[in-house]
Amino acid sequence: MNASVNTGMRHERDVQSCLVVTAVLSRFCSLALVWCLFWCLLCCTFWGFSAIAHAASDAVTDKPKPIEVDTESRKRYPKVASINLCADQFLLALADPGQILSLTNLSHDTAGSYYADKARAYPTNKGYAEEVLALAPDLIIAGEYTNRYTLQQLKASGIPVAQLGIANSVEQVLNNIVSVSEWIEQTARGEAMVKALRVRLDAIEKPASDFRRAAIYDPNGYTVGRNSLRGDILERAGWVNVAAEQNIDSYGVLSLETLIRLKPDMLLESPYSPGTFSRAQRLNEHPVLKHAKLAFDVIRVPSAQTICGGPWTVDLIERLSLDTQ
Numbered sequence: 001m002n003a004s005v006n007t008g009m010r011h012e013r014d015v016q017s018c019l020v021v022t023a024v025l026s027r028f029c030s031l032a033l034v035w036c037l038f039w040c041l042l043c044c045t046f047w048g049f050s051a052i053a054h055a056a057s058d059a060v061t062d063k064p065k066p067i068e069v070d071t072e073s074r075k076r077y078p079k080v081a082s083i084n085l086c087a088d089q090f091l092l093a094l095a096d097p098g099q100i101l102s103l104t105n106l107s108h109d110t111a112g113s114y115y116a117d118k119a120r121a122y123p124t125n126k127g128y129a130e131e132v133l134a135l136a137p138d139l140i141i142a143g144e145y146t147n148r149y150t151l152q153q154l155k156a157s158g159i160p161v162a163q164l165g166i167a168n169s170v171e172q173v174l175n176n177i178v179s180v181s182e183w184i185e186q187t188a189r190g191e192a193m194v195k196a197l198r199v200r201l202d203a204i205e206k207p208a209s210d211f212r213r214a215a216i217y218d219p220n221g222y223t224v225g226r227n228s229l230r231g232d233i234l235e236r237a238g239w240v241n242v243a244a245e246q247n248i249d250s251y252g253v254l255s256l257e258t259l260i261r262l263k264p265d266m267l268l269e270s271p272y273s274p275g276t277f278s279r280a281q282r283l284n285e286h287p288v289l290k291h292a293k294l295a296f297d298v299i300r301v302p303s304a305q306t307i308c309g310g311p312w313t314v315d316l317i318e319r320l321s322l323d324t325q
Contacts, residue, residue, distance in 0.1 A: 077185050081135050083127040083150070084143035085112060086308035087164045090180040091141070092118045093311060094189055101135045111272050114304045114312050129153040139183060168250075169232045170201070170317070173309035197314050204321050206238040214239040215254060215264040219271070219280035225249040229309050234268070237320035256283070260292045267298045268320075270306040 080095060081102040082088050088107040091100055092115040100122050106112055107119035125131050129150050132140055140154055140161045154161045162183045167173040174194045181190020216223045216230050225231050225248040226241060234241045242262045243252060254262070271281055284298060299320070305312050 078138035078183075079135075080139045080141060080184055081125065081132045081137040082107075082141045083125060083132060083146060084141060084164055086166075086176075086310075087141040087143065087180070088119060089114055089308050089310050090164070090177065091184070094177070094181050094186050094193070095184050096186070097121070099184060101137050102132065111303055112307050114308070114310060116304070129157075133157050133159070141180070141183065167309040168228050170229070170236060170309070170313060173229070173313050174198070176309070177311075193311060197311060200314050200318065201236070204236065204238075204317060206321070211238065211240045212265040213242050213262070214266040214268055215242045215259060215262065217254065217259070217267045217269055217284055219283065221254045221256070221259070221283055222251070223248060223254045224251055229313070230268070230270075230306060233313065233317050233320065237317045239266070239320065256286055256288055260289070260294065263294060264296050267296050268301065269298060270301045270303045272303045 077096055077099050079101050080091060080099050082091055082100075083104060085104055085106045088103040091103065092107075102123045102125045103119050105124040105126055107122075108116055108124060110116040113119055127146070127150065132154065137159060140159055142151060142154070142161055142163050144163055144165050146163065151161065151163075162179075164176060164180065165172070167176055174197060177194050177197075178187075178190050181187050181193075214234055216234070223243050225243040226235060227249045228251070231241055231243070242264050243254070245262060246252065246254065246258065267284055269284065273281075301316060305316050
């Protein structure tokens, strides 16, 4: 009996010893696991910081090239409204389409507007300050003889107003191209246009001798001398303007009697509405000229090429220069 009890007690002590050992081992394993996890976390952190440091170092030592931004394409060009027919033409030739807010109603008239077809894509105005100011443009282009009350009202609004001068020479036409291009911030475009036009002007050959004589003959016999755009056009094309023989420098009149006496080789006409019946407009068909047997040529130029000066002015000089050869 005692042996059986002793055996049971020993067995119980062995079980308790095993439990203690198991608990100790379990605790040791838990600590070891925590320790391993700690070192793993530490190593990962170290390698992470190391990678970031290397990346930063690479970024410093090997910088990528900066992206080139086309600032010109992002530039906001001024929005413009025109209340002058000649300004209309320059805007249509120089401005980006999105810059043009409004043109004059005359810009759609083929008789006076060289770019009438292009102008029909844009709204028009009648030159009233109220309708132009309602558009809130960045710039308004008026003419040299725009109504002064309209100009006062426009300038009082604080919106910049530029006035385009009348060109009385080819050089002034070229200057106007540059001026408008600067006003609308398209300077490079204007300078390129002027450069190309000067090349064409320099290439025009004048006759060495036997200059032909011409008269600019508008309705009612009105004419112009050398101090005018058409006078300069004639001279550059190699013609002699007979108005000079009458001491007409700018504007004047050639009567039928004077025309017969001067006997020009050519009459240059630019009727605003060709084909319409007007005694003033058909003065060159007067019977007295036929009886005088004047052998002059009549060159008719569209009024859209003579009302305003522009790139088309050089086209006209080239055309007239061919008639002197």
